[in-house]
Amino acid sequence: MDFLIDLDVDTTKFFEISDAWEKIEKAIIKGIELGEAEFIIRLRDKVLQNLTKYGLGSSELAHNITLEKKSDGIAITMGDADYAIFVEYGTGIIGAENPHPNPKITWIYSSGENSNGHAFTKGQKSRPFMYESWLWGTRSAKNIINKNIRREVKKVI
Numbered sequence: 001m002d003f004l005i006d007l008d009v010d011t012t013k014f015f016e017i018s019d020a021w022e023k024i025e026k027a028i029i030k031g032i033e034l035g036e037a038e039f040i041i042r043l044r045d046k047v048l049q050n051l052t053k054y055g056l057g058s059s060e061l062a063h064n065i066t067l068e069k070k071s072d073g074i075a076i077t078m079g080d081a082d083y084a085i086f087v088e089y090g091t092g093i094i095g096a097e098n099p100h101p102n103p104k105i106t107w108i109y110s111s112g113e114n115s116n117g118h119a120f121t122k123g124q125k126s127r128p129f130m131y132e133s134w135l136w137g138t139r140s141a142k143n144i145i146n147k148n149i150r151r152e153v154k155k156v157i
Helices: 012-053 084-089 092-097 129-156
Strands: 066-070 073-077
Touching: 012 066, 012 073, 012 129, 073 129, 084 129
Parallel strands: none
Antiparallel strands: 066 073
């Protein structure tokens, strides 16, 4: 005895679902791209805000901020301002007394004396504009990108 099962399957719903998922996937990708772009702009603004907080808002550092998206993150440069690291970490006696706030950083501060034992510089305290910008970025990137993803997905659902 043969058994015959007749199934009537309407595949139009499968295609509609597949199309909807494709639109959502594209919206997510667009949201990520827009979120990354917004984050870069806001991070640049944060670096400038932190430079201004330390009295460096019109300095060479502030005028030469460049952010570039890399495959593994974002590179922030200050043009040819090689002294930016000394602004960030501080120098001399004053820097040693007012060190960089990141406890994982080991920075050697000059004593501020030459070989004759005479002070040649008092130095400057740490002005951690990049560290503070990095902290803000690590706390904000996910929220900024997620906001953009949600906005783009809402457009297609």
